[in-house]
Amino acid sequence: MPEQPEKWPRGAVWTLTHAHDAGQACGIRCGKCNLKRFYKPLELREVIGNVTIDEVREKVRCQQCGSEWMDAELFHPTGEQAHTIRYRRLVQIRWEKRVIWRDE
Ligand SMILES: [Zn+2]
Numbered sequence: 001m002p003e004q005p006e007k008w009p010r011g012a013v014w015t016l017t018h019a020h021d022a023g024q025a026c027g028i029r030c031g032k033c034n035l036k037r038f039y040k041p042l043e044l045r046e047v048i049g050n051v052t053i054d055e056v057r058e059k060v061r062c063q064q065c066g067s068e069w070m071d072a073e074l075f076h077p078t079g080e081q082a083h084t085i086r087y088r089r090l091v092q093i094r095w096e097k098r099v100i101w102r103d104e
Pocket residue numbers: 030031032033034035062063064065066067
């Protein structure tokens with residue numbers, strides 16, 4: 001479960017924007033090869049939209065083994081973690097041009 005502020009109303013959705021505002025990090029781990037990576041919520045939002053952590057879990061796949069069996073969590077990095085976490089940063093979203101032909 002994501003860590004949410006205690007004041008947060010029950011049932012209200014906690015999205016990546018909220019996570020960013022709260023200073024959370026997102027950890028995503030592959031259930032198959034156990035590879036864990038850390039992301040910045042704002043950058044994940046660029047890629048998959050302003051969704052909840054449950055939706056993040058459903059949408060991501062392991063880039064190493066292709067597994068869809070993923071675990072994702074939002075958390076507040078502790079003081080020490082904040083300095084040692086190595087994030088996987090978004091470099092670019094590339095929209096490739098595809099040409100489709102049709103014979104008449
Ligand atoms: Zn994997």
